[in-house]
Amino acid sequence: MTKGPAAGEQRFWINTVSLDHVEAAAKGGFTQADHGARTRLGRPQPGDEMIFYSPRTSLHGGEPVRQFTAWATITGDEPYQAWVSEDFRPWRLAARFHACRRRPEAKPLAERLSFIADPTHWGLPFRRGLFTIPGDDFATILSAMEPLPESA
Numbered sequence: 001m002t003k004g005p006a007a008g009e010q011r012f013w014i015n016t017v018s019l020d021h022v023e024a025a026a027k028g029g030f031t032q033a034d035h036g037a038r039t040r041l042g043r044p045q046p047g048d049e050m051i052f053y054s055p056r057t058s059l060h061g062g063e064p065v066r067q068f069t070a071w072a073t074i075t076g077d078e079p080y081q082a083w084v085s086e087d088f089r090p091w092r093l094a095a096r097f098h099a100c101r102r103r104p105e106a107k108p109l110a111e112r113l114s115f116i117a118d119p120t121h122w123g124l125p126f127r128r129g130l131f132t133i134p135g136d137d138f139a140t141i142l143s144a145m146e147p148l149p150e151s152a
Contacts, residue, residue, distance in 0.1 A: 011048045012138035014115075016126045018062060019054040022069050026097040030082075031072060033130040036090025040130045041079040044093060048074040051141050053106060053126050066123070068103040068141055072096060099148035109144055113137045 015033055017025070025031055031050060033041050044050065052070040056062035076094030083089055103109070110122035115133045118124070125131070 008047075010135075011044070012133050012135050013044055013048060013050040013130060014053055014126065014133055015050050015130045016053050016055065016128070018056050018059045019065050019067075019069055020058045020062070022052045022054055025052075025095070026070055026072075028092075029094060029096065030076075030092040031074070031095045032090050032092050036088065038079055038081075038091040041091050041093050043130070044074045046074055046077060049138060049142075050074060050095065051138065051145070055123070055126065066106050068106055068145055070102075071098045071100050071142060071145060071147065073098070100142070100145040101148070103141070103144050109141060112140050 015031055017032070021032070031041075031044075031052075033039070050072050051068055052072070054065045054067055054069040057065055072095040074093060075096050076092075079091040079093045081089050082092050107122055110116045110119040113133075114137055115125055115131075116122050
């Protein structure tokens with residue numbers, strides 16, 4: 001049986017989200033997953049770190065991007081439901097976004113990331129949406145994204 005993380009143990013996440021949704025989340029200070037469903041959004045805990053991977057500029061028919069596009073620290077204890085429209089009330093989790101450069105292309109990092117089993121099919125893991133990665137992989141991606149000094 002696989003054990004989960006110890007209480008208070010920091011985890012590192014990838015969240016696959018279209019670029020336009022990442023930009024809205026950064027402005028709003030939240031993250032979403034699974035098209036606004038609550039399903040896995042309760043797993044990240046305050047202090048966890050999350051990198052966003054954007055396959056396209058927008059969810060429906062956007063241009064390919066295939067970049068690591070943002071970095072955030074989870075600040076929320078529990079997901080909350082937001083009102084976007086009468087028929088869309090997505091679940092969100094509070095997050096603080098950090099200044100960094102978008103990684104121009106994710107593919108060149110594939111051979112250095114342990115969660116990518118086959119660099120030939122490097123994009124497959126990102127289809128999972130929200131998932132944990134080892135801390136070493138997080139550090140490799142973040143280093144390539146060139147974190148910028150926080151503004152006062």
